Amino acid sequence: MLFVCYPKCSTCKKARKWLDDHGIAYEFRDIKEQNPTAEELADWQEKSGLPMKRFFNTSGQLYRSMGLKDKLQDMNESEMLVLLSSDGMLVKRPLLVAGEKVLVGFREAEYETLL
Numbered sequence: 001m002l003f004v005c006y007p008k009c010s011t012c013k014k015a016r017k018w019l020d021d022h023g024i025a026y027e028f029r030d031i032k033e034q035n036p037t038a039e040e041l042a043d044w045q046e047k048s049g050l051p052m053k054r055f056f057n058t059s060g061q062l063y064r065s066m067g068l069k070d071k072l073q074d075m076n077e078s079e080m081l082v083l084l085s086s087d088g089m090l091v092k093r094p095l096l097v098a099g100e101k102v103l104v105g106f107r108e109a110e111y112e113t114l115l
């Protein structure tokens with residue numbers, strides 16, 4: 001299981017604590033140090049069943065400073081993938097990749113489906 005997060009993010013800290021408290025083993029990956037590639041993101045998006053727009057960290061400073069709220073509607077998925085893979089701070093986190101299942105963000109009820 002791969003856990004992709006930003007260590008300073010409060011939501012990521014909650015998710016990591018939840019995994020640790022439930023004894024779930026995972027590989028930790030700092031999204032700022034090792035940003036997901038476009039290929040990884042495309043694979044994860046397909047497995048998650050979510051639209052590509054859901055992979056954007058809409059509350060992040062970079063997202064807001066780039067004015068992406070208005071720009072995303074005119075982008076295709078390939079353009080979004082290139083943008084997401086350019087900077088980990090654009091990617092919604094945490095990402096939990098468990099085989100064929102990918103969870104974006106942290107909702108305890110979703111994480112419980114992994115047990």
